[in-house]
Amino acid sequence: MHAIRLHAFGPAGNLRHEEVPDPVPGPGQIRVAVEAAGVHLLDTALREGLRGPLPEPPRLPTVPGREVAGVVESLGEGVAELWLGRRVVAHLGFAPGGYAELAVVDVDRAHEIPANLDAAQAVAMIGTGRTVMGIGQFAGLGPDSVAVIPAAAGGIGTLLVQYAKNAGAVVVGLAGGPEKVARVQANGSDVAADYTDPAWPDKVRADLDGLLRPAGGTPSATVVLDGVGGEVARHATGLLGPGGRHLVFGWSAEGIRGGEPYLVDGVSEQVLGPVMLREAGGPEPLQTLELRALAEAAAGRLRPAVQRFPLADAAAAHRALETRATTGKVVLEP
Incomplete structure (x- = not known):
């Protein structure tokens, strides 16, 4: 099979499209003919040799990627025959191996893909969606x-x-550049602003004032859902009213270094991570969230945006992510 392999930590150009031996499923595992593999910003940090949330950096050489979707074409010992031929999606956890034509998955991590989702959409929901x-x-x-x-x-x-719109909230969506702002508006955001414009906070305040004050509302935000950090988030928290919350689930603008995020004075801030899993409940909280995400997509209530790259162009996908030149979930297709 062909796969993307990393032999040395460093820039995106170190990702090589190579022919490698087919993986063999062990007991309790399935082998999937991959139709889509998810690319995550964390993958770019691991490529550089940073461990992020992992116990240690990947051992080289490695096939990156931890999200896959496709058709089960081989079974390991102890796996029921009914899995053969199923369309499945799985998050591989800490185990890499997704950027490939074939990937081995623990069967207890696999979910059947709803009939109305393609492989790329399913991959978007299994990681990003959860x-x-x-x-x-x-x-x-x-x-x-x-x-x-x-x-x-x-x-x-x-x-x-x-x-947020499904929950009835008023949404302020921020994006970089007119094209992305147009996408945010088309996606249903009540207010959309270009954070590359230095005047964007004042524009948002004016838009919220015109939207909320006539209805008797207070023209300020109640929560910032922040996966970016940096100056954008600092200005965003300035839109919060009394009692506002700043919920942090990432800080990509300041890099993924496994450390603590920046702090914003005077704002109730919570860094999400294990706390989200406790809220999910069930014996396997991650799988609980994965199943909920797939169900929401199958019902049409959540519609993932996907940007597709050929598997051989994994390096280009990484560069695009690192320069914020992507929209939606990035996937590789063999």
Whole structure:
């Protein structure tokens, strides 16, 4: 099979499209003919040799990627025959191997793909979607919420806008550049602003004033759902009214270094992570969130945006992510 391999930590150009031996499923595992593999910003940090949330950096050489979808074409010992030929999606956890034509998955991590989703959409929901479900349930959004969402044209941001609108919230979506702002507006955001314009906070305040004051509302935000950090988030928290919350689930603008995020004075801030899993409940909280995300997509309530790259162009996909030149969830297709 062909796969993307990393032999040395460093820039995106170190990702090589190579022919490698087919993986063999062990006991309790399935082998999937991959139709879509998810690319995450964390992958770019791991490529550089940073461990992020992992116990240690990947061992080289490695095939990156931890989200896959496709058709089960081989079974390991002890796996029921009914899995053969199924369309499945799975998050591989800490195990890499997704950027490939074939991937081995523990069968207890696999979910059947709803009939109305393609493989790329399913991959978007298994990682990005489960994160959105965790953020959304913790944020407790409702008709009285005014949610500010930085990077609203990204994979998580696109789904968060939809989740918040479904909950009845007023949504302020932030994105970089006119094209992305147009996408945010088309996705249903009540207010959309270009954070590359230095005057964007004043524009948002004026838009909220015109939107909320006539209805008797207070023209300020109640929550910032922040996966970006940096100056954008600092200005976003300035839109919060009394009692506002700053919920942090990432800080991509300041890099992924495994450290603590910046702090914003005078704002109730909570860094989401394990707390989202406790809220999910069930014996396997991650799988609980994954199933909820897939169900929301199958029902049409959440519609993931996907940007597709050929598997051989994994390096280009990484560069695009690192330079914020992507919209939606990035996937590789063999």
